[in-house]
Amino acid sequence: MRRAAIIGAAIVALSAAGFAVFAQSESDEASVDGLSFLGEPVTTADIAAGQTLYAENCASCHGAKLEGQPDWRRRLDNGHMPAPPHDETGHTWHHSDRNLFIVTKKGIGAVVPGYESDMPVFEGLLTDDEIADVLSYIKSTWPDRERTFQAEVSANEGDK
Known part of the structure; x- marks a missing residue:
């Protein structure tokens, strides 16, 4: 016994x-190295899903390696700006999670009224979770300095 x-x-x-x-x-x-999106932890599964969705929906303009279109700071003949890089050489990391999400879902005009862009609106094409995954993938590629800066921008805005 x-x-x-x-x-x-x-x-x-x-x-x-x-x-x-x-x-x-x-x-x-x-959580992947403390990475979050809109305050929620990001998993390796989120990043993998985002990478696939990025390749399918974003890479044709923003580049397979997030490098953007050539001469992305100079206006096109139609007056619009070329697709910027989403890597650390661009300005994506200067913007809060909230603004990146809104621009992706509803278009840049939702953040900057009257601004016209060639970027499509992804509302109805991607779910909110899919948009978050794409943005999480993009953020996961940034060096620590850019990720830290962008996290501070998001926190200071309060993601209202």
Whole structure:
């Protein structure tokens, strides 16, 4: 009987240890290097989904490597600006999560009234979660300096 109790206690202890390891691995998955979007932790699954969605919806203009269109600071003949890079050489990281989300979903005119752009509106094409995943993927490629700056911009705006 005593042997059965010892074995039972050992099974309980091992189960608890196994659960603790599982819980720790789940929490490690919850956040990627502290990366968040609109205050929510970003997972590797979010980033992978965002990378796929970026390739399908954004790369044709913003570049497969987030490099943007050539001469992106000079207006096109139609008066619009070329697609900017989303890597650290561009200005995407200067904007808050909230503004990036609104521009992607509703167009830049929703943030800068009257501004015309060649960028399509993604409302109805991508869900809010898909837009968040794309933006999380973009943010995940930035060096620490740009990510820190952009996180501060988002926090200071309060993502109202």
